[in-house]
Amino acid sequence: KNRYSVTLLPGDGIGPEVISVAKDVLSLSASLEGIALQFEEMRVGGAAIDADGVPLPEETLSVARQSDAVLLGAIGGYKWDSNVRELKPETGLLKLREGLGVFANLRPATVLPQLVDSSTLKREVAEGVDIMVVRELTGGIYFGNPRGFGKNDNGEDIGFNTEVYAASEIDRIAHIAFETARKRRGRLCSVDKANVLEASVLWRKRVTNVASEYPDVQLSHMYVDNAAMQLVRDPKQFDTIVTNNIFGDILSDEASMITGSIGMLPSASLGESGPGLFEPIHGSAPDIAGQDEANPLATVLSAAMLLRYGLGEENAAKRIENAVLETLDKGFRTGDIFSAGKVLVGCRRMGEEVLKS
Amino acid sequence: KNRYSVTLLPGDGIGPEVISVAKDVLSLSASLEGIALQFEEMRVGGAAIDADGVPLPEETLSVARQSDAVLLGAIGGYKWDSNVRELKPETGLLKLREGLGVFANLRPATVLPQLVDSSTLKREVAEGVDIMVVRELTGGIYFGNPRGFGKNDNGEDIGFNTEVYAASEIDRIAHIAFETARKRRGRLCSVDKANVLEASVLWRKRVTNVASEYPDVQLSHMYVDNAAMQLVRDPKQFDTIVTNNIFGDILSDEASMITGSIGMLPSASLGESGPGLFEPIHGSAPDIAGQDEANPLATVLSAAMLLRYGLGEENAAKRIENAVLETLDKGFRTGDIFSAGKVLVGCRRMGEEVLKS
Numbered sequence: 001k002n003r004y005s006v007t008l009l010p011g012d013g014i015g016p017e018v019i020s021v022a023k024d025v026l027s028l029s030a031s032l033e034g035i036a037l038q039f040e041e042m043r044v045g046g047a048a049i050d051a052d053g054v055p056l057p058e059e060t061l062s063v064a065r066q067s068d069a070v071l072l073g074a075i076g077g078y079k080w081d082s083n084v085r086e087l088k089p090e091t092g093l094l095k096l097r098e099g100l101g102v103f104a105n106l107r108p109a110t111v112l113p114q115l116v117d118s119s120t121l122k123r124e125v126a127e128g129v130d131i132m133v134v135r136e137l138t139g140g141i142y143f144g145n146p147r148g149f150g151k152n153d154n155g156e157d158i159g160f161n162t163e164v165y166a167a168s169e170i171d172r173i174a175h176i177a178f179e180t181a182r183k184r185r186g187r188l189c190s191v192d193k194a195n196v197l198e199a200s201v202l203w204r205k206r207v208t209n210v211a212s213e214y215p216d217v218q219l220s221h222m223y224v225d226n227a228a229m230q231l232v233r234d235p236k237q238f239d240t241i242v243t244n245n246i247f248g249d250i251l252s253d254e255a256s257m258i259t260g261s262i263g264m265l266p267s268a269s270l271g272e273s274g275p276g277l278f279e280p281i282h283g284s285a286p287d288i289a290g291q292d293e294a295n296p297l298a299t300v301l302s303a304a305m306l307l308r309y310g311l312g313e314e315n316a317a318k319r320i321e322n323a324v325l326e327t328l329d330k331g332f333r334t335g336d337i338f339s340a341g342k343v344l345v346g347c348r349r350m351g352e353e354v355l356k357s
Numbered sequence: 358k359n360r361y362s363v364t365l366l367p368g369d370g371i372g373p374e375v376i377s378v379a380k381d382v383l384s385l386s387a388s389l390e391g392i393a394l395q396f397e398e399m400r401v402g403g404a405a406i407d408a409d410g411v412p413l414p415e416e417t418l419s420v421a422r423q424s425d426a427v428l429l430g431a432i433g434g435y436k437w438d439s440n441v442r443e444l445k446p447e448t449g450l451l452k453l454r455e456g457l458g459v460f461a462n463l464r465p466a467t468v469l470p471q472l473v474d475s476s477t478l479k480r481e482v483a484e485g486v487d488i489m490v491v492r493e494l495t496g497g498i499y500f501g502n503p504r505g506f507g508k509n510d511n512g513e514d515i516g517f518n519t520e521v522y523a524a525s526e527i528d529r530i531a532h533i534a535f536e537t538a539r540k541r542r543g544r545l546c547s548v549d550k551a552n553v554l555e556a557s558v559l560w561r562k563r564v565t566n567v568a569s570e571y572p573d574v575q576l577s578h579m580y581v582d583n584a585a586m587q588l589v590r591d592p593k594q595f596d597t598i599v600t601n602n603i604f605g606d607i608l609s610d611e612a613s614m615i616t617g618s619i620g621m622l623p624s625a626s627l628g629e630s631g632p633g634l635f636e637p638i639h640g641s642a643p644d645i646a647g648q649d650e651a652n653p654l655a656t657v658l659s660a661a662m663l664l665r666y667g668l669g670e671e672n673a674a675k676r677i678e679n680a681v682l683e684t685l686d687k688g689f690r691t692g693d694i695f696s697a698g699k700v701l702v703g704c705r706r707m708g709e710e711v712l713k714s
């Protein structure tokens with residue numbers, strides 16, 4: 001197959017700017033490999049709330065489902081912050097993940113040699129960090145029922161959510177994590193809070209079971225509070241991390257900031273079958289939206305992940321990754337990764353330089 | 358009043374060593390201020406499981422309740438890791454917190470000028486960090502019901518927990534947090550995940566309500582994933598942080614590691630009335646237990662918090678804090694905070710040096 005359809009979801013804030021750059025890079029690298037991509041752009045998040053009255057229009061989900069892969073910019077903004085849940089941009093993203101069944105979220109946190117000084121960690125601590133966080137994405141407390149508001153026995157207002165995992169949900173993410181670790185340095189750290197939470201006790205038990213199918217991968221367990229510390233103390237101790245939805249949200253963001261270049265970090269969300277969802281891990285950055293200041297490289301690298309994991313087009317993926325490294329080697333930097341002696345560029349110009357590389 | 362009873366709970370691992378040092382320091386500083394302390398030592402955690410068959414014997418709780426303050430070492434160890442929940446050391450600690458009603462956990466994360474190089478963060482990022490995390494300690498997902506194991510509709514094993522907060526639980530911790538911020542630099546950051554969780558939506562609403570009673574404190578809100586990043590990116594932006602039990606567990610540990618000297622950090626857990634619970638934030642460190650290598654200063658500084666917050670004896674508290682700073686100024690360091698040119702000492706010797714200072 002050398003024709004694919006890609007759904008583009010620019011979303012909110014800096015989303016449209018970074019998607020526009022990533023689309024051009026994606027097109028070029030694909031055509032250089034003799035691959036034809038057909039794009040369809042749809043609305044999600046705040047943009048969809050404003051235009052369609054819901055954060056995930058049915059049409060968006062159905063187009064996304066029928067395509068071969070989905071590339072998302074970012075969603076959210078102050079404007080919609082006080083909306084009820086059903087009308088929050090975030091709810092659109094959660095429904096999209098659920099609707100596509102993409103339960104496995106791969107979030108690399110890599111310190112590039114070119115950018116090691118962007119980290120707030122000492123050079124010797126940051127240098128060489130290369131972590132892959134495998135986050136469970138369609139279960140746990142984000143989706144668990146019952147949830148909502150109510151009254152307790154004293155007639156007081158309460159708010160509640162349910163953290164719940166079923167054995168099969170844990171098993172399938174564990175398999176992805178072991179496969180991922182096997183292709184990396186062969187070490188997997190499963191993070192939970194099994195000393196307190198039953199949901200974590202089951203998590204640890206099932207992950208330990210699945211481990212017997214991967215004798216070549218070395219499994220360890222860590223409590224989430226300790227993991228939050230160890231990422232700061234010595235991030236190099238980690239290879240692959242697997243954890244639940246909420247812990248993965250927190251730890252992958254912490255890990256990304258440890259690299260110092262969150263504007264550089266892509267992610268891939270994959271299911272059993274059907275299209276994967278690819279998105280930068282940064283948010284919609286409403287403060288700099290529309291000012292041509294955003295770093296498009298996280299989305300460009302997400303496009304590379306789309307080619308690799310979503311379409312199986314390794315060569316085109318490598319092309320993009322090499323072009324990004326070359327652009328950095330030439331000294332081009334957006335504001336977030338700028339340092340003395342480098343060439344400060346905006347979002348569009350950064351895209352043009354990648355296209356040239 | 359100048360007579361107080363203090364319950365000592367050495368617990369497991371390095372607990373007994375650090376408590377022994379802290380007891381001596383506490384006695385001396387109290388007697389120099391004309392205060393008489395009467396100590397009673399009780400069992401908790403793994404030590405209690407082994408001797409009494411439960412992690413929190415009734416007698417321990419009742420002695421603790423009747424005393425004026427409780428000083429805890431640490432609990433836990435590999436030995437009990439695979440016990441069922443009712444027989445885990447951690448359950449003893451949770452029951453103790455619940456039994457004492459200490460819903461407000463104050464965890465300072467301060468970078469001392471003497472130890473700024475212990476941080477893995479660059480000097481300019483770490484220098485001057487002074488954060489107080491106010492963690493809700495007796496509610497949320499740690500205590501919420503329903504919890505346990507069961508089957509889902511497909512007959513599969515599930516594990517589940519409930520994150521739940523009632524309005525009054527949020528209000529009382531918010532009051533403590535605003536009072537704390539008022540005595541510090543007047544800024545309070547409330548951390549939640551209100552873009553996804555209903556429990557967090559109620560949290561944000563109640564904290565915002567309480568804010569109207571503290572016009573002199575500047576309140577901001579932050580999502581937990583962003584907070585985990587911001588602590589790494591620029592920890593100096595924070596003054597006081599207030600958050601729920603599980604987010605507080607994770608973020609306070611992350612913040613403590615940012616200081617680079619977790620062996621130095623104390624904590625205080627306070628209720629409406631009754632004795633407070635004081636403990637170092639580090640764990641039981643089974644790997645170095647019994648080897649006279651532990652850093653006793655976190656427990657010594659917890660004893661200072663006990664004097665200040667538990668007994669209202671500010672002068673005696675200051676004595677201890679000054680003695681610790683003086684000991685550091687003289688160059689004494691345990692292994693965890695050692696750097697070239699300093700004097701490496703063990704746990705007992707560090708205690709002796711504090712007593713001399």
Ligand SMILES: CC(C)[C@H](C(=O)O)[C@@H](O)C(=O)O
Pocket residue numbers: 076090093094249552553582
């Ligand atoms: C926007 C929000 C719902 C989302 C999440 O928490 O999953 C984001 O923080 C992320 O990590 O992708």
Ligand SMILES: CC(C)[C@H](C(=O)O)[C@@H](O)C(=O)O
Pocket residue numbers: 195196225433447450451606
């Ligand atoms: C031991 C454990 C139950 C405890 C907690 O999670 O509260 C510890 O991690 C802490 O932070 O005091």
